[in-house]
Amino acid sequence: xxxxxxxxxxxxxNLQTEIDFYTSKLGFELLGDGIYHNDNQCKLVKAxxxxxxxxxxxxxxxxxxxxxxxxxxxDLLHDYHQLRLAGIExxxxxxxxxxxxxxxxxxxxxxxxxLFEHRNYQD
Numbered sequence: 427x428x429x430x431x432x433x434x435x436x437x438x439x440n441l442q443t444e445i446d447f448y449t450s451k452l453g454f455e456l457l458g459d460g461i462y463h464n465d466n467q468c469k470l471v472k473a474x475x476x477x478x479x480x481x482x483x484x485x486x487x488x489x490x491x492x493x494x495x496x497x498x499x500x501d502l503l504h505d506y507h508q509l510r511l512a513g514i515e516x517x518x519x520x521x522x523x524x525x526x527x528x529x530x531x532x533x534x535x536x537x538x539x540x541l542f543e544h545r546n547y548q549d
Contacts, residue, residue: 433478436493438535441467441483447533448481451512452497473497493537502527502543509541 438444448454448471460468460480467483475498499505506520506529517538520529526545532538 431477433480434493434495435462435480435482436495436537437482437484437491438533438537439483440534441469441481443534444481445469445471448479451509451514454479492535494540495537496540496542499541499543502529502541505541 436444445456449456454471454473457470457472457478460470460482462468462480462482464484469481471479471481473479502520506516509531510516514531517530517532520527524547527543529541530538531541
């Protein structure tokens with residue numbers, strides 16, 4: 427069996443605010459409109475690895491459900507500083523763990539993102 431993930435849904439309170447967050451701050455590519463049930467507006471953005479994120483405007487459901495996404499980077503310290511310059515406020519400074527380096531931030535809808543650089547300390 428070979429399963430893959432192509433689309434990830436993220437529920438937001440204000441679609442236009444979060445489109446700006448994904449495109450201007452994170453540098454993702456806006457692809458256009460998506461389809462989502464219950465007539466909720468949806469925009470599709472593409473991350474650097476070709477993962478498609480469906481940004482779905484649903485002010486009611488976001489109060490109870492928050493997404494958490496891991497964003498991999500080869501250079502966390504560089505990207506951490508670039509994202510801060512772009513206006514992203516981090517919840518913590520980069521922290522070392524047994525698997526690498528990470529820092530966490532959130533969007534205006536309360537979805538959280540972990541910027542992560544995998545490090546092999548066995549080398």
